[in-house]
Amino acid sequence: MRLAVCAILLALSAAAPVRAADQASLCDQAAAVAAANHGVPLQVMLAITRVETGRGGALHPWPWAVNLGGEGHWPEDRSAAVALAQSEIDLGRLNIDVGCFQLNIRWHSRAFASLEDMFDPALNADRAAGFLAQLYTETGSWQAATAAYHSRTEDLGQAYVARVEEVLAALVA
Numbered sequence: 001m002r003l004a005v006c007a008i009l010l011a012l013s014a015a016a017p018v019r020a021a022d023q024a025s026l027c028d029q030a031a032a033v034a035a036a037n038h039g040v041p042l043q044v045m046l047a048i049t050r051v052e053t054g055r056g057g058a059l060h061p062w063p064w065a066v067n068l069g070g071e072g073h074w075p076e077d078r079s080a081a082v083a084l085a086q087s088e089i090d091l092g093r094l095n096i097d098v099g100c101f102q103l104n105i106r107w108h109s110r111a112f113a114s115l116e117d118m119f120d121p122a123l124n125a126d127r128a129a130g131f132l133a134q135l136y137t138e139t140g141s142w143q144a145a146t147a148a149y150h151s152r153t154e155d156l157g158q159a160y161v162a163r164v165e166e167v168l169a170a171l172v173a
Helices: 002-014 016-036 043-055 078-092 105-111 113-119 121-139 142-150 154-172
Strands: 064-068 072-073 096-098
Touching: 016 043, 016 121, 043 096, 043 121, 043 142, 043 154, 064 078, 078 096, 078 113, 096 105, 096 113, 105 113, 105 121, 113 121, 142 154
Parallel strands: none
Antiparallel strands: 064 072, 064 096
């Protein structure tokens, strides 16, 4: 299993253009550490970061992604992402998802020392994996935990699981 996961990570980084591979590897490396620390299947973490932040048709996560109430943005770097999120917070908006695993500022910001920390790939992945592990304990299955990660509304959660499973199948293929 560990060899298969290493092969997936190597194939993903080798297939990407240099700049995208460098950026994508931040999310993938953070996912690997967080998954191991929290007992979350790495494949689940890899698929979620791609569903949440993948750009275009490629399956490359983007650590500086910002979602403003359903509208995705992919700033070029961390400082631009932080500035975008902060400008929206200054306007009173809190329905903002950030980082590799698109953690929502309204619901997850208390777990971080700062907005900048929410964009840190390792901290973002660690919080996401901890949250998924908590949901797994609550629901008893990774599929149900993945659905709840996105939404407690059943149809929204199931649509999300379908997308995660589609991406997971592409990763394994």
